[in-house]
Amino acid sequence: MxxxxxxxxxxxxxxxxxxxxxxxxxxxxxxxxxxxxxxxxxxxxxxxxxxxxxxxxxxxxxxxxxxxxxxxxxxxxxxxxxxxxxxxxxxxxxxxxxxxxxxxxxxxxxxxxxxxxxxxxxxxxxxxxxxxxxxxxxxxxxxxxxxxxxxxxxxxxxxxxxxxxxxxxxxxxxxxxxxxxxxxxxxxxxxxxxxxxxxxxxxxxxxxxxxxxxxxxxxxxxxxxxxxxxxxxxxxxxxxxxxxxxxxxxxxxxxVAALDSRSPASRASGMTSDAAIPPPAQRIAIARDDAFSFFYPHLAQSWRDAGAELVFFSPLADEAPPEDCDLCWLPGGYPELHAGRLSAAQGFMKGLRRFANQRWVHGECGGYMVLGRALIDAAGAAHEMAGLLELETSFARRKLHLGYRRAKLAADHPLGAAGLILRGHEFHYASVQREEGAPFALANDAYSADERPAGLARQGVSGSFFHLMA
CATH class of the missing domain: 3.40.50.300 (P-loop containing nucleotide triphosphate hydrolases)
Known part of the structure; x- marks a missing residue:
């Protein structure tokens, strides 16, 4: 029952x-x-x-x-x-x-x-x-x-x-x-x-x-x-x-109302698990600590159900993404509260750059900011980040960005083929100082059909302020 x-x-x-x-x-x-x-x-x-x-x-x-x-x-x-x-x-x-x-x-x-x-x-x-x-x-x-x-x-x-x-x-x-x-x-x-x-x-x-x-x-x-x-x-x-x-x-x-986990919609798509979206790789390195904690449990579970392995590591402990993983995922969180420690974590930064030379790296929100050139904290101090994307962000002048987002992949990506529609949300106070390059996706909010470039993608490194849900 x-x-x-x-x-x-x-x-x-x-x-x-x-x-x-x-x-x-x-x-x-x-x-x-x-x-x-x-x-x-x-x-x-x-x-x-x-x-x-x-x-x-x-x-x-x-x-x-x-x-x-x-x-x-x-x-x-x-x-x-x-x-x-x-x-x-x-x-x-x-x-x-x-x-x-x-x-x-x-x-x-x-x-x-x-x-x-x-x-x-x-x-x-x-x-x-x-x-x-x-x-x-x-x-x-x-x-x-x-x-x-x-x-x-x-x-x-x-x-x-x-x-x-x-x-x-x-x-x-x-x-x-x-x-x-x-x-x-x-x-x-x-x-x-x-x-x-x-x-x-x-x-x-x-x-x-x-x-x-x-x-x-x-x-x-x-x-x-x-x-x-x-x-x-x-x-x-x-x-x-x-x-x-x-x-x-x-x-x-x-x-709970009687629910068929093998409904016509799921049978037609061939889905046999709770997958919100197929895993982007077989073995996925995921940052997890006080700076990178915003990763949805349903994504983790559905990726495991689909056969992926999730390997967690801590940038704040100066750990690099494990070399035996196929993709690195940097979730959102509070990097602005730990910008100095992250910038000084050279084992993590060098390991992340080395990983990105051969395998895909993707960052969401806080993870996206860490992939950029610099992060300016609330006190106005600039901290060097990974430099994998032409991005600079700042908390010195905070502005709330909040709402649902419908994102269409701008090019083929481990998450799916170009044109795939993703749904999620954006919630941050960071302001973009500089953002140059090809977009990760084209996105619109719930109140407009106008698609605008969202995030960046370059040579196997991508990210945006968009949090993926389904």
Whole structure:
């Protein structure tokens, strides 16, 4: 039987989704439940915290970048040997962008596709009874989406809780808890989101504190009871029932909708794994440390499933890409925070240049910047990089570049033939000072059909700010 799933959503960003998600994941994991974590959208950083909270690797599901067949396969894979799936939404529940492969990239798409009910975490600071109007709008906006309950956040007093909570429950929507304002439980952040899980001090203690906080203010027992029922194989009410039936049920988690991992689309393409895109080589060297950490788990898993070997190395430890690999992949991350160390890591730099003389090297975002001539940090200091591409980037004058990207390969590449369409996203604050040469791809965002050159490719070295998802 497929395990039950639950999605944590909100009306907007910064409502408390991560707090509730991590606290709930950790609370369930402490009960001995096998919690499969999911992140809706392209965020890397949250997924690493999910893994720390649950002890289990998670997956990104994104309806803009991924088609329905891939989402189905990844969800089915994530649910293997799990008692429940907890998914964290992105931005507002219905926020997305046009022209997606299976939707608009909204968390609501994933909930609807997979039959997962939604628990809303709603920030009631600055409002009281108006909270019910917002929740009513979210609950009725899309008939495919089942709002199974609400957790209030940033509640100022018991009176505040009653004013907001009672008007929501008058709608027939259960309020499962109320989180008081508590600045002590906030996780540290930096310019791309949370400070990475591996860098967060006393992370286990912080996660336990989050779980204690959620246990104290949310009816976790109800969730545990229904997850346990599902895990033992008892009947869980069908998420497709009429709203009136769902409202009378206390079930908060619904089983993953029945998904065929060998759908007509996958059979026609001959795909037999979760491959988002075929591996670009047989043996792939992948940089992995605090400077290069943004590599999607679903890509790693799908490439392994297709028979590729992944060999990880650390540029910050002055390790060069292994010579017995066929291709080197430099993921995104935070090279700007470690530019001095990277520039001084001559074992890595010389080894990377030597590798590039005979085999392909590709860099995404931060990895792309390291392939250039220089990287200027936030203080204005210039650091010499690998010099494999005619590129100079700077953080001295930061500007946010964010959004989905549809990229068409400009020439034949290990990822595929010229013209292959790739989907992914761009998220960085770096500015390009100089970028000269043939493009890696021609790309457009979700709001324009105008294709523009993206990245660079030269003599077996390529890169761009584009993060590949599918």
């Amino acid at each position: 497929n395990p039950p799933g639950l999605l944590i959503g909100a009306a907007r960003s910064s409502s408390g989704k991560t707090t509730l998600t991590l606290g709930l994941m950790r609370a369930l994991a402490r009960r001995g439940l096998r919690v499969a974590p999911v992140k809706c959208g392209p965020d890397y950083i949250d997924l690493a915290f999910h893994a720390a909270a649950t002890g289990r690797a998670g997956v990104n599901l994104d309806s803009w970048a991924m088609d329905a067949d891939l989402i189905a396969r990844l969800a089915a894979r994530a649910s293997e040997d799990a008692d429940t799936i907890i998914a964290e939404g992105a931005m507002g529940l219905f926020d997305g962008a046009p022209g997606g492969a299976a939707g608009v990239g909204a968390s609501a798409d994933i909930a609807a596709m997979l039959g997962w009910p939604v628990i809303l975490v709603h920030d009631v600071s600055g409002q009281a009874q108006t909270a019910a109007a917002v929740v009513r709008g979210l609950a009725t906006h899309d008939a495919r989406v089942n709002i199974a309950g609400v957790v209030l956040n940033r509640v100022g007093s018991e009176r505040h809780r009653r004013l907001a909570g009672e008007t929501i429950e008058a709608l027939g929507i259960k309020v499962h808890g109320a989180l008081p304002r508590d600045e002590k439980i906030v996780l540290p952040e930096r310019h791309l989101g949370l400070v990475q899980a591996g860098e967060t001090p006393a992370l286990d203690e912080r996660l336990d504190a989050l779980a204690d906080f959620i246990e104290a203010h949310v009816d976790v027992e109800a969730i545990v009871a229904h997850v346990t029922v599902a895990a033992t194989g008892d009947v869980i009410p069908d998420a497709s029932r009429k709203r009136s039936d769902r409202e009378s049920s206390m079930t908060l988690a619904a089983p």
